[in-house]
Amino acid sequence: MKYRLFIDDLRYPTTPDWLVARTSYDAIYAVRNYGMPYEIAFDHDLSGEDTAMAFIGWLEEQVATGDITIPDDFFFTVHSQNPVGKRNINQAMTHLLETYVYKD
Numbered sequence: 001m002k003y004r005l006f007i008d009d010l011r012y013p014t015t016p017d018w019l020v021a022r023t024s025y026d027a028i029y030a031v032r033n034y035g036m037p038y039e040i041a042f043d044h045d046l047s048g049e050d051t052a053m054a055f056i057g058w059l060e061e062q063v064a065t066g067d068i069t070i071p072d073d074f075f076f077t078v079h080s081q082n083p084v085g086k087r088n089i090n091q092a093m094t095h096l097l098e099t100y101v102y103k104d
Helices: 022-032 052-064 083-100
Strands: 004-008 020-021 038-042 075-076
Touching: 004 022, 020 022, 038 052, 052 083, 075 083
Parallel strands: 004 020, 004 038, 038 075
Antiparallel strands: none
């Protein structure tokens, strides 16, 4: 299934062609059940103590063990209003992609 994943506890995507995950658990559930999306839009702060970093940590483990493959056309955006969280997501996802996908 080719899809786009929108991770945010409050906002909605601007178009209806996204699967919305309100928690890191929802995002993990989506990837486990539908496979890796070709695009992810991230918010950092989800609900309570939950953040998108929990999902990214899980995703990195899955990619490292070969359980999940990131599509060649994959990309991500970060729409978080939290500047530190935004930087953390960008750094973690860039590291994941450079380590496991874009290695030449």
